Amino acid sequence: MNPYWLVVAFAVLTQSCVFLRWLHRRLRDGAIERAFIRDIAINHLPHIYHALRIMAAHHGLEIDDPPPVRFLELNGKPDKSGSNGL
Numbered sequence: 001m002n003p004y005w006l007v008v009a010f011a012v013l014t015q016s017c018v019f020l021r022w023l024h025r026r027l028r029d030g031a032i033e034r035a036f037i038r039d040i041a042i043n044h045l046p047h048i049y050h051a052l053r054i055m056a057a058h059h060g061l062e063i064d065d066p067p068p069v070r071f072l073e074l075n076g077k078p079d080k081s082g083s084n085g086l
Helices: 003-058
Strands: none
């Protein structure tokens, strides 16, 4: 067997492993980012709007109700929880 083929095979295998690792990390980072944004919207935005409403009342201002939180799945996958948002 030609030793050059071993070098080429090793290089292709190494590049394939690096690519698969990169692809996995990219997909996982996207999932973590989506979970983080959903957590911020569901758990923290209501508290932020509540604090804003208290500050506005303290200064004698009237503000509108906060907008409802709605999630749109742009890639066609339905929401896992089965709800259409808050």
